[in-house]
Amino acid sequence: MPGDLRARAWAAAATVCDPEIPVLSIADLGVLRDIRVDGTIVEVEITPTYSGCPAMRMIQIEIEAALHQAGIEGRVVTTLSPAWTTDWMTAEGRRKLREYGIAPPPPASTRRALFGQSIIACPRCASTNTEQLAEFGSTSCKALWRCRACREPFDLFKCH
Amino acid sequence: MTTTITVAATPLARLALARADDALILGHRLSEWCGHAPILEEDLSLANIALDLIGQARSLYTLAGAVTGHTEDQLAYLRDERQFSNLLLVEQPNGDFALTIARLFLYSAYIDPYWRALGATDSALSDIAAKAEKESGYHLRHSAEWLIRLGDGTEESHRRAQSALDRLFPFTAEMFDPLPDDVAIDPADWTAEVDTILTHATLTRPSPAWQHNGGRAGRHTEHLGHLLAEMQHLQRTHPGATW
Incomplete structure (x- = not known):
């Protein structure tokens, strides 16, 4: 079921924390934007807090690793719009x-x-x-x- | 291994590259302060602003690269001085702290309303603009507050701040030269914003008889070549080197 796969992928991606603020997950921060499922392929959409945020590459690698560990094949895409705001912090x-x-x-x-x-x-x-x-x-x-x-x-x- | 590249001058590529080059060169200049700023807090601030600007440049180079078939790194490291289209203002050497602050202020007072205006259009750069606008607001405030402290500070800080403005003002008209498919910022609005801050700072807005230009066409002051020699050194010496 695509719905189940999306929920499992979200749960896996949401375990990834901001490397600079290790108590916050990328879901808490609002950096984890969306997850799309196309067949068995999962696409995770993230957004940077700041244009120059050096943590984005590391977050991407950690999401890929978390998906892999959960037995999910997926890729990560970065999107800028709409621009991230601290209002999205949970x-x-x-x-x-x-x-x-x-x-x-x-x-x-x-x-x-x-x-x-x-x-x-x-x-x-x-x-x-x-x-x-x-x-x-x-x-x-x-x-x-x-x-x-x-x-x-x-x-x-x-x-x- | 490729050591120089030729970039197609489509209207979108020209616009994205001009904005990217401005952000990269000013970001590089500010990064030169890292470890040298007058106080630790300001060292962190200038490095943070540099990081924002280089991040904006990366997004813009990625966009320009997508339409011209290059990577962001190729555009930053494998073009020569005459291929850079940044403003002459942003390549001017750091000078003293007053000059660095005045340069950041004059640029930010232009680029902050520019990003906001562009972010509200459906330009290919709108997403990047809406992101950059949140950062440029902080840069404008930080540089304006410092200019007020310096201008309305001691006799020496006032003298240096006025001298920085006198030196940089002949490079400001170039900001208003039109780029392809771009939004225009009214010079009168920029002047009004600058005047508000200069009045608080007890500084005088210079009225130079002569304004330099040429940066957008690749005709630079002597300083850009030296900056690129340092910034591009690794890729020129070891082409294609990666981390």
């Missing part, structure tokens, strides 16, 4: 991010306001007494912040 994904110590992304309306900063809660102590240290962080998708209450630095997943 509630489960946001919870996992916070528990991992990364503040989940704020709404996508604040990108162009000069010196404009959202109110971000510290993922460790939940205080909103926080400040941005740098708009660009350890990866393309993160900014570097600091909590003034518990004094800990933390990553913020940027809105996109």
